[in-house]
Amino acid sequence: MMSTLQHKSIYLPVLLTLWLGLFLDSEALSERIQYGQWLTNGLVLLCFAWVYFRVTRKIKKLMLYGVGLAYLGEVVFSIVLGMYEYRLENVPFYVPFGHSLVYAAVFYIQKEKLIQRNKSHLVFVLYWGMIAYSSLWLLFDQDVLGLVCTLVIVLLLKKKTGNELFFLIMYFMVVYLELLGTYYQCWEWPDTWFSIVSFISSSNPPSGIGVFYFGFDIGCLWIYKKLNSKKWRRMKSLRQFKRL
Template sequence: MDAVVNTLFFIDEKYNIRKQMVFAVCFPLFTILALGIDSVYFNDHYFDGRQITNLLVVIYYSFFFWFSDSYLRKLMFVMVFLSYIGELIFCPLLGMYNYRTEAIPLYVPFGHAIVYASGYVFAHTEWAFKNDNQLRKYFAAGFAVLFLLVGIFLKDVFTLILGTLFFWVLKRKKWQNLYCFIAICVIFIELTGTFFQCWKWVPKIFGLIPVANPPMGAVFVYAGGDVLLSKIVDYWKRKQQVSNIEILK
């Protein structure tokens, strides 16, 4: 068992930066395909494609995982479980949004991991590193304008609240572009999913706070979740390093 864990999460033998980038770049097209098959339109005109989408997403996740480096693998693995817990809190418990069917689709937690991994890969490209300072300015201005426009014209108070929290996280994390790249992927999948009616946000959160469908401020959930995700993975990494040292002794 230890050998399997070490192979999957602590050895970069299968890491292939080019193939990893291919999966990140293909993320938008794959998202449209997968969510289109799970859409209300597809269900009404053909058949319920939920199981096909489940299979496609799990396969895509598996290949993305396989060709990633060991650290990103750990992030993707933990993200599946962390996002499922988040789904249970935000969907059935707090009732912020609803899926096409009553149950949370299997593909959702794996999809969250793909979204995160795609943003992570883009943020760690050579181009992103070279243009880090400029991107920080553009991202900050772009997201500020986006949140304000949505809040004012769509009366999305929820986005104004979460958008403020998103900038709070950015400031605490020293304006790392990682969160902005992930946020762009989040916005894309939210727009695609709600367009195909795979899920729908309620008109008012807790029956009080007006929200658009989807709210752009949802990016804060990923930013906030990443803080916890990174701590879990870093703890896992440190624990493994300590175990390796003890074995060598």
């Protein structure tokens, strides 16, 4: 099966880097190694370079736009609004690069022929898996914020843009990332939304927080369209022609 996966050299290193990088930046390891976050910075940069030189020109641009957009988002949501907090009360250098790596990994996972052949079945399974996952967090940990975020995702998916599989894979990639990050105590989510809205309780992490990655993905595409308008119009015309 592995031999049929054409893009595994892109997303498997990302999955491994997320785990190892967050372990190196963990609260437990910091008691033994003070420079763990620097090791994570170096590891993520190496992975970013590895992936960057293996993707298409369009994805290269989206990855670079993503770094800038992610840094801005992290400053606003973490530092200014206090929606969550990193271990050292900063925005770690590796985090914006990690956002772009997650984007690239999900893009190439959903491009696999094996995935595309089973697209409709996977959308069905992942969709109801998302509903079940969020419902269980609500039931066992009163994760109201996670449920609200998941319901927003459900509404977005009703538009049927053809990107449902991408966003559902993104949802579970974020689940993987958030469970690792909070388990290793690299960051923490408060018990209530922004520690202010008391009637919206939250798990650590909230189950549906991937909705903010959806915004990140849409933001990257918006920047790409604005800075590459001619290419975008040409690509759109080709897609319309193929549908005829």
